[in-house]
Amino acid sequence: MTTMIRLLLSTTMLAGLAAPALAQAAPPAPAATPAAEPPAEEEVDVSAPGGGNDEIVVVGTRIPNTIRASREVVSVLSAADIARTGEGDIAGALKRVTGLSVVGGRFVYVRGLGERYSLALLNGLPIPSPDPLRRVVPLDLFPTSVLASSVVQKSYSVNFPGEFGGGVINLTTRAVPKDPFFNVGGSIGANSATTGQLGYVYAGGTKDWTGFDDGTRNLPQGLRASQDSGRALAVGGNFNLRQLQDITADLANAATNVIFRNENIPVNWSVNMSGGRAFDVGDARLGFVFAAGFSNDWQTKAGKQQLSGGATGTGANAALLADQDFNFAATEFRSVLNGLFSVGAEFGDHKLRFVNVYVNDTIKEARIQSGFDDINVGRDVLLQRNATAQFRRQLIDTQLVGEFKWDNLTLDVRGTYANSKRLAPYERFNNYAFSAQFNDFVNDLRSPGQSSLVSFSRLNEDVYGAGLDLGYKIRGGPFPIRLAAGYAFSKAERLSERFDYRYQSNAALPGAVTQQRPDFLLSDFNVYTYGIILNTISTVAPRYEADLTVNAGYGQVELEPADGVQVVLGVRYESGKQRVVPQDVFNANPGSAFNTPTNINQDYWLPAATLTWNFAEDMQFRFSASKTVARPQFRELAPQPYFDTDSDRLSFGNQFLENSELINIEGRYEWYFGRDERLAVGAFYKDIDKPIDAIAFVQGGTFQNTFANAPNARLYGAEIEAQKYFDLSSWGGLFETRRFFVSANYTYTDSQIRVKAGDTTRFPLSGQVVPATDIFRTGSLPLTGQSDHVANLQFGFQDDAGLSEQTILFNYASNRVAFRGPSGQPDLVEKPGIRLDVVIRQGFKIFGKEIEAKLEGRNLTNTRYQEFQRLNASRVDTNTYVLGRSFQASLSAKF
Incomplete structure (x- = not known):
């Protein structure tokens, strides 16, 4: 459930994750002196698993509401907060957050722990990395202009996936913009x-x-056929020399x-x-x-x-x-x-x-x-x-x-x-x-x-x-x-x-051939003249x-x-x-x-x-x-x-x-x-x-x-x-x-x-x-x-x-x-x-x-x-x- 939380308008919170759950309002306690009027606030849109509600306790009147309403250890970045960092992508904005470090300008780690202990969500859902060889998502790919908020939660709550080591970063995209906008930029x-x-x-x-x-x-047809059939490239039962030369020359x-x-x-x-x-x-x-x-x-x-x-x-x-x-x-x-x-x-x-x-x-x-x-x-x-x-x-x-x-x-x-x-x-x-x-x-x-x-x-x-x-x-x-x-x-x-x-x-190459640059060395002429072929390792x-x-x-x-x-x-x-x-x-x-x-x-x-x-x-x-x-x-x-x-x-x-x-x-x-x-x-x-x-x-x-x-x-x-x-x-x-x-x-x-x-x-x-x-x-x-x-x-x-x-x-x-x-x-x-x-x-x-x-x-x-x-x-x-x-x-x- 999206929790519409009100955040102090001028707060520059350099961290951010959504409150997974909000408390119900408690009756205001009598105060000896009137509480200071809080400054104007803006609405911050957070989408995270586990639902929530928009009622909050009223004791901490000076505490930003997103922080006060959250049950967990979180830091919150609203759209305005992100803009104040001067960064065009969320990875740059998050590197100023307590305990966060950005590796290679792209990958955000929590408290210095490696990528297996960091989890990124988009609107409360897992988002795989565009590099499948990595778990961590390169957050420099997300422009700040389309994000409503970012929340960094460092303590675990059961509404999030159990693979929670250092923390979770939850990005919330804008659903319905408050005002029409169109931005064009370049660098x-x-x-x-x-x-x-x-x-x-x-x-x-x-x-x-x-x-x-x-x-x-494009993968040559001969190589694709070898891989699909399980026939290794080698002179013998599978291929003769000429067939291997043709496959090699096709590259x-x-x-x-x-x-x-x-x-x-x-x-x-x-x-x-x-x-x-x-x-x-x-x-x-x-x-x-x-x-x-x-x-x-x-x-x-x-x-x-x-x-x-x-x-x-x-x-x-x-x-x-x-x-x-x-x-x-x-x-x-x-x-x-x-x-x-x-x-x-x-x-x-x-x-x-x-x-x-x-x-x-x-x-x-x-x-x-x-x-x-x-x-x-x-x-x-x-x-x-x-x-x-x-x-x-x-x-x-x-x-x-x-x-x-x-x-x-x-x-x-x-x-x-x-x-x-x-x-x-x-x-x-x-x-x-x-x-x-x-x-x-x-x-x-x-x-x-x-x-x-x-x-x-x-x-x-x-x-x-x-x-x-x-x-x-x-x-x-x-x-x-x-x-x-x-x-x-x-x-x-x-x-x-x-x-x-x-x-x-198949045989030793002439000295003049061995001195050739790679494209000449592996040219079609040398392939067919000197029997140069590809072998499967x-x-x-x-x-x-x-x-x-x-x-x-x-x-x-x-x-x-x-x-x-x-x-x-x-x-x-x-x-x-x-x-x-x-x-x-x-x-x-x-x-x-x-x-x-x-x-x-x-x-x-x-x-x-x-x-x-x-x-x-x-x-x-x-x-x-x-x-x-x-x-x-x-x-x-x-x-x-x-x-x-x-x-x-x-x-x-x-x-x-x-x-x-x-x-x-x-x-x-x-x-x-x-x-x-x-x-x-x-x-x-x-x-x-x-x-x-x-x-x-x-x-x-x-x-x-x-x-x-x-x-x-x-x-x-x-x-x-x-x-x-x-x-x-x-x-x-x-x-x-x-x-x-x-x-x-x-x-x-x-x-x-x-x-x-x-x-x-x-x-x-x-x-x-x-x-x-x-x-x-x-x-x-x-x-x-x-x-x-x-x-x-x-x-x-x-x-x-x-x-x-x-x-x-x-x-x-x-x-x-x-x-x-x-x-x-x-x-x-x-x-x-x-x-x-x-x-x-x-x-x-x-x-x-x-x-x-x-x-x-x-x-x-x-x-x-x-x-x-x-x-x-x-x-x-x-x-x-x-x-x-x-x-x-x-x-x-x-x-």
Whole structure:
């Protein structure tokens, strides 16, 4: 049930999630002095599972109503609040919220925890990521203009899915706009490390700038037939030499194989529009909202990628050596097309939403590496490695939500269907080694360090979801009571394929041929002249099917036994069946543990309780306790390899993973000491049984990632948030209508994986039960992806008379473990560091139209991306590169 909550008009709440349930009004207590008249408020629209009602307790008259009415630890962003941050997308706005950190400018994590502990909902319904290899949704895809609110809930309530670790982010789209609007905008931007600088590109197709392929990368018919029939490409019973040559020659060559230098990488740009209108039809009000955006962005990463095979020396003299040491440069071109169309209706207290989302997000990458590989080739041989790829992700999501209210009864009905795809054709890898004999780089397709490979992968996933929630208020008793109950269903079905091939020749290639660039080397002439053919590499699980079905029901009671005291008690029953079935398409690993299917069938009772004590008109205290679960993702279970564009590494899953169970305890004190001013202090504790952790290992000289269950982990921490405004009207002149504001928050988190003698875990791929100390070092090990310290500071000026804001923003996150180190080595550590941003927004009018100009400077500290291993005085940079400073100017007009 949509809860129409009134929020202080000028509150700049940098956080946000909907109140799952609201309390019934209590009779006002006598006061010695009249309460201060609250400032004007605006309505904030929140759509979340579990229903609600619009009556609230009246003790905390200075507490913003969304915060006061919620039973849980939440932060709320209204549409106006989001606009004040100066961000065009919700990911940027949320990174100022207490305890939230944004990874890569796109993915929002709660309290530094990794993506498996973060959940995103759209109008109370699950929304899959447009990248099916990730659980977390890139929130930079959602323009702020179409959002009515965003709520971040950090304590669990049973109306939400049981997979609740760090928190849930619920986005609510506008249903029926209050006033007609139409906005058109555009931006142009540059990056000091990319724009106008040297980068590397490849041709691809003529439509690559749109994010779509023109057919250049279509899968050749011969390869498709081989994959469908399970006949591996190899000379023998399945194919003769001529057939394999025909299949090999049928592949696109130069367009996907040749990397060019671009001395002047273009600027970044985007265009967007949004609009909406409402109509009165009888007693009903109908409306629609739409948004569309298109962007082209470039990023060149240049730095170091090293790999240590182990340590030399002992004790304080131990040191890591870089057994692989490459300088690299990679240029990524990202094209994003997104759209949203929503139709809504309001009649009485009832509301309907029909929401449709489309996203096409494509990354085209060209990468070169130069260095040595002492593990496979030798320290004295200079290697040159080139790679090209295109990764296209698509999401189509449709939702229908009905929210109804009849006096004491509320009813919510929700349904959704989503389809997510990932297509990665023609991932090419060409490896050359320097030859003293020819004084040139050569590739004979067979010697160490010399090879050409190509991979084709595709993934399709369908997601279905539905929910029914009922709420009923019992009046006339000794104190207000509200009962809520609901049922939720979700099902995800996935089919994923990845096929890897290597070019091979029947005989040694002439020296002159080995010196040719990739498109000449693999040309049709050489294919038929020298017998160059594609061979299927017998990878593990070239294809897998997976599904996850969850049926859940919950019951919840909300009590107000005394004025200002609210109690919520509930329990959720959740039955989850998860299945991943690897397919040995080419019968390459008969009887192997690689082919072991995953079947996780577990039921859970998940209780939750929250106590809220609103003991003064401007203060309240919350305490909550709950049990939740964390399920492994499909990609973490499937032994199929995949390439992670963020880490530039090959990863695969572990089909022997188990679910994690969490015990969550939280307390929070809030003091709203003035208009738009607050102080909040909280503490939290989590105990995690069998947490899933990312681990790294070296296989065949290649750095790879996988996952394993640690025995146990615990996490605790505290957070503090403060916001203060200073009225500058007494200064007069330019400052007559201005306020100076300061907002700061800080979160401390301590996490530790606990491994003791006798603990065991399942080893990836083999499934063998091994001592946990074989994978996890003993001692103090923080969870992967978790920063001990996350801090945000922003300050600047706001004009109350019109749009004029100047804001300086600092963001800091301390070092966090990215992956467990391979073979007992130190962990791979990521260093986010300090970021400084400046945002200037100014409104003005041209020909009577409202225009907004925005100037942004991001990462002005020029902080690098750093991932490394450290042992004593030695350091190995596993993936370190320059990010550069980014600048963007944008204009938008309102009609």
